[in-house]
Amino acid sequence: MLIGAIGDDFTGSADLANMIAQAGLATRLYAGPLPASATDEAAAIVALKTRSVPVAEAVAASRAAVDWLLKQGAERILFKYCSTFDSTPEGNIGPVAEALADDLGADRVLFVPSFPTTGRTVYQGHLFVGDRLLSESPLAQHPLTPMTDPDLRRWLARQTSQTVGHLPLAVLRAENAAAALAEADARFIIADAIDDGDIDRLGRLVLDARLVTGGSAIGSGLARALGAEGMARGRWTGVDGRAVLMAGSCSAATLGQIAAYDGPQRRLSVIEALSADDTFIETLAAWVLQQDRPPLIAASSPADEVTAAQETYGRERVATAIENTFARLAAALRQHGVLRFVVAGGETSGAVATGLGITSFEVGPQIAPGVPALTAGPLRVALKSGNFGGRDFFHRALEVLEGR
Numbered sequence: 001m002l003i004g005a006i007g008d009d010f011t012g013s014a015d016l017a018n019m020i021a022q023a024g025l026a027t028r029l030y031a032g033p034l035p036a037s038a039t040d041e042a043a044a045i046v047a048l049k050t051r052s053v054p055v056a057e058a059v060a061a062s063r064a065a066v067d068w069l070l071k072q073g074a075e076r077i078l079f080k081y082c083s084t085f086d087s088t089p090e091g092n093i094g095p096v097a098e099a100l101a102d103d104l105g106a107d108r109v110l111f112v113p114s115f116p117t118t119g120r121t122v123y124q125g126h127l128f129v130g131d132r133l134l135s136e137s138p139l140a141q142h143p144l145t146p147m148t149d150p151d152l153r154r155w156l157a158r159q160t161s162q163t164v165g166h167l168p169l170a171v172l173r174a175e176n177a178a179a180a181l182a183e184a185d186a187r188f189i190i191a192d193a194i195d196d197g198d199i200d201r202l203g204r205l206v207l208d209a210r211l212v213t214g215g216s217a218i219g220s221g222l223a224r225a226l227g228a229e230g231m232a233r234g235r236w237t238g239v240d241g242r243a244v245l246m247a248g249s250c251s252a253a254t255l256g257q258i259a260a261y262d263g264p265q266r267r268l269s270v271i272e273a274l275s276a277d278d279t280f281i282e283t284l285a286a287w288v289l290q291q292d293r294p295p296l297i298a299a300s301s302p303a304d305e306v307t308a309a310q311e312t313y314g315r316e317r318v319a320t321a322i323e324n325t326f327a328r329l330a331a332a333l334r335q336h337g338v339l340r341f342v343v344a345g346g347e348t349s350g351a352v353a354t355g356l357g358i359t360s361f362e363v364g365p366q367i368a369p370g371v372p373a374l375t376a377g378p379l380r381v382a383l384k385s386g387n388f389g390g391r392d393f394f395h396r397a398l399e400v401l402e403g404r
């Protein structure tokens with residue numbers, strides 16, 4: 001296993017799997033109880049749910065997953081977090097990186113959140129989303145991990161007792177970058193990177209490191225540095241079976257994709273989700289099966305409606321009810337022979353994968369930057385982070401899952 005990786009959320013892990021697979025490595029995404037032994041793919045990604053859980057829980061789950069990867073023969077470890085460095089002053093990026101660095105005996109660890117294709121870049125130690133500083137982007141208002149400081153050196157330093165340094169762009173692009181890095185007097189180093197050339201430079205720099213951390217782009221830089229391009233890849237085949245689309249993400253991108261989808265649509269209301277019994281699930285499944293074209297079921301609402309529902313019923317309660325409804329619906333539809341599932345939203349995707357009883361996926365072609373087509377037995381699945389994909393994402397996903 002050339003790359004063993006953990007991701008701190010579900011669709012972020014799928015994003016990483018996509019980037020590594022696109023670079024040419026056969027890749028498997030694990031998303032549930034880990035099997036006794038891994039299959040023989042060159043890259044394995046374990047999807048965790050550690051971004052917003054208490055620090056100790058995140059550290060324990062990450063260490064256990066890395067231990068499993070090492071037992072499967074992983075030659076190097078990649079810790080994937082969000083390209084917008086989603087975390088709080090307590091963690092979880094710093095504490096998890098610290099525990100892994102200790103376990104792996106890594107005396108220098110690079111932090112590479114940059115994902116240039118999606119406009120997330122780091123320059124002078126500051127993270128940009130498009131042409132805005134992170135703290136002036138919508139991420140500053142994130143409900144769980146508000147990113148109010150764009151200086152990643154300062155942000156990471158709050159989360160860890162390790163020394164935090166910086167690899168400036170000019171040094172990265174110079175001939176002697178490796179020597180300069182070797183002499184850095186900090187254990188944790190935030191790396192500048194503003195384009196894919198920088199990502200490739202960083203991929204080469206970390207080739208011999210036991211541990212690297214970052215967004216999904218460094219996964220592809222590393223894979224390319226490993227010469228992945230020439231390696232054999234699994235053959236993707238689509239399926240032309242029944243399909244369903246499910247949206248639980250309320251991001252602006254997902255709301256636009258729902259508005260643009262011209263197939264049959266049905267809303268799943270908060271009230272319905274809170275009181276969903278078996279009869280409701282079967283009725284919803286029957287509606288899906290009656291449609292001539294792939295139908296979309298969406299709970300997604302604009303921010304003010306989400307806030308109102310959360311204030312009335314409780315944030316956790318609403319989220320869990322909607323996620324459980326999608327999970328049960330997916331299980332029922334699977335029983336009725338649905339083979340293609342397209343899901344929008346990280347938490348929603350995790351719930352649906354669990355409902356379908358999937359514990360690992362083979363990674364296929366890219367549907368959109370950050371979103372791969374996935375195979376699990378006879379099923380073809382697309383799991384999309386809230387903010388990813390163009391307006392025609394749902395159509396595009398159905399086409400790719402069908403093999404077109």
Ligand SMILES: Nc1ncnc2c1ncn2[C@@H]1O[C@H](COP(=O)(O)OP(=O)(O)OP(=O)(O)O)[C@@H](O)[C@H]1O
Pocket residue numbers: 011248249250251270299300301305306307309310318319320322323344345346347348349384385386387
């Ligand atoms: N109408 C609604 N009112 C309140 N909560 C909702 C509503 N619709 C969906 N939700 C909940 O909002 C959450 C959306 O999170 P999810 O991770 O699926 O999407 P996201 O945050 O856009 O995606 P990502 O984490 O990939 O960026 C889920 O827990 C979902 O159940």
Ligand SMILES: O=C(O)[C@@H](O)C(=O)CO
Pocket residue numbers: 009011012013015016081082083084115215216346370385
């Ligand atoms: O890195 C990203 O932007 C995504 O993979 C992600 O983790 C979104 O939550």
